[in-house]
Amino acid sequence: GNSVTQMEGPVTLSEEAFLTINCTYTATGYPSLFWYVQYPGEGLQLLLKATKADDKGSNKGFEATYRKETTSFHLEKGSVQVSDSAVYFCALSFSGGYNKLIFGAGTRLAVHP
Amino acid sequence: GAVVSQHPSWVICKSGTSVKIECRSLDFQATTMFWYRQFPKQSLMLMATSNEGSKATYEQGVEKDKFLINHASLTLSTLTVTSAHPEDSSFYICSARYSPGRSYEQYFGPGTRLTVT
Numbered sequence: 001g002n003s004v005t006q007m008e009g010p011v012t013l014s015e016e017a018f019l020t021i022n023c024t025y026t027a028t029g030y031p032s033l034f035w036y037v038q039y040p041g042e043g044l045q046l047l048l049k050a051t052k053a054d055d056k057g058s059n060k061g062f063e064a065t066y067r068k069e070t071t072s073f074h075l076e077k078g079s080v081q082v083s084d085s086a087v088y089f090c091a092l093s094f095s096g097g098y099n100k101l102i103f104g105a106g107t108r109l110a111v112h113p
Numbered sequence: 114g115a116v117v118s119q120h121p122s123w124v125i126c127k128s129g130t131s132v133k134i135e136c137r138s139l140d141f142q143a144t145t146m147f148w149y150r151q152f153p154k155q156s157l158m159l160m161a162t163s164n165e166g167s168k169a170t171y172e173q174g175v176e177k178d179k180f181l182i183n184h185a186s187l188t189l190s191t192l193t194v195t196s197a198h199p200e201d202s203s204f205y206i207c208s209a210r211y212s213p214g215r216s217y218e219q220y221f222g223p224g225t226r227l228t229v230t
Binding site: 004036041042043044045046049089099100101102103104105106 | 117147154155156157158159162206208210218219220221222223224
């Protein structure tokens with residue numbers, strides 16, 4: 001079946017550190033890939049997405065590249081800020097139908113000054 | 114724009130009672146809404162897809178008679194947990210999408226925490 005696996009958290013970093021959150025997927029076919037972020041007390045927000053192999057999604061300094069050969073979509077940021085503290089979810093979806101999302105378990109990031 | 118609200122944000126109910134959770138798209142019309150359930154430290158699991166004016170489509174293993182979904186208008190979907198039991202305690206999240214023709218993006222509500230005692 002289709003699934004998404006994320007690295008377990010929490011991830012604790014100091015401000016300005018480099019961030020990587022690993023995400024791998026299993027899918028029949030070629031899904032679109034997403035990163036969502038959930039700030040405390042708020043709903044999930046789309047952070048970035050990529051719809052085909054080798055695409056790079058980017059937003060707010062975060063990047064992720066769709067790697068078909070390794071079935072991965074790792075999230076990176078060169079210099080994190082305290083305001084980046086949140087839970088990050090990797091997800092996949094297939095086109096057609098109602099684009100149901102399949103989520104990973106989520107990774108909590110805590111950034112300290 | 115694209116704000117989705119949920120009410121209540123948290124609710125405690127006694128075993129055997131029913132509880133209704135509302136999901137509203139505040140500034141757009143949503144032909145499709147989704148209901149998810151999230152257990153602590155686990156993924157969001159899709160429960161059902163609801164389309165305005167028609168019956169919801171439930172995921173495998175989700176009891177239709179227990180989790181009643183109504184999508185009566187383009188801005189409101191409700192989830193009613195009937196005859197709730199402690200194992201129904203969870204975090205319920207809804208999302209809304211503009212229309213089948215738009216991008217893949219779904220807009221999520223902040224969630225409702227249900228505790229059944």
